[in-house]
Amino acid sequence: MVVRLRLARFGARNRPLYNIVVSQARTARDSKPMEVIGTYDPIPKPAPDGEGKPFKDIQLDITRAKYWLGVGAQPSDPVWRLFAMFGLIEPQWKVVRIPAQQEDKALYEKVQKVKIIPDGGPKTTSTSTSTTKPTPTA
DSSP: OOOEEEEEEEETTTTTEEEEEEETTTTTTTTTTEEEEEEEEEEOOTTTSSSSEEEEEEEEEEEEHHHHHTTTOOOOOHHHHHHHHTTOOOOOOOOOOHHHHHHHHHHHHHHOOOOOOTTTOOOOOOOOOOOOOOOOOO
16 A cells, blocks of 8 residues: 555644644545654744744654655655655745746847737748948048
8 A cells, every 4th residue: 555644634623733644545634643753833823032924833753754755655745845845855846936027028028029910911021231331531
């Protein structure tokens, strides 16, 4: 059978708390797991000093997580995301962010590449060589 690394939900209604568990793929979500390797609290808590961004509490036994990944356990998508935050595995989806100025420049270049065809249909353009006359200097 397949061994999965997944989240098991605990906690009260509207106050979830998850255990990161190792279990068989066909067992129920909250059944007794083979091993509990960490916890995840998705509700952001205020910073300890009162200033700064709130944080989500994640506790993980990294050595056991590496072991289970090494023997072939398959992480679920949320666990994959958590493990990617710890640097244990590569992220599934890479987010490419384009700064606003580059985005505007890319849009401008895209618009410049669009060719507008007149209603008469496509016309062939001929290239002609033009000669420039030297300007007299006074």
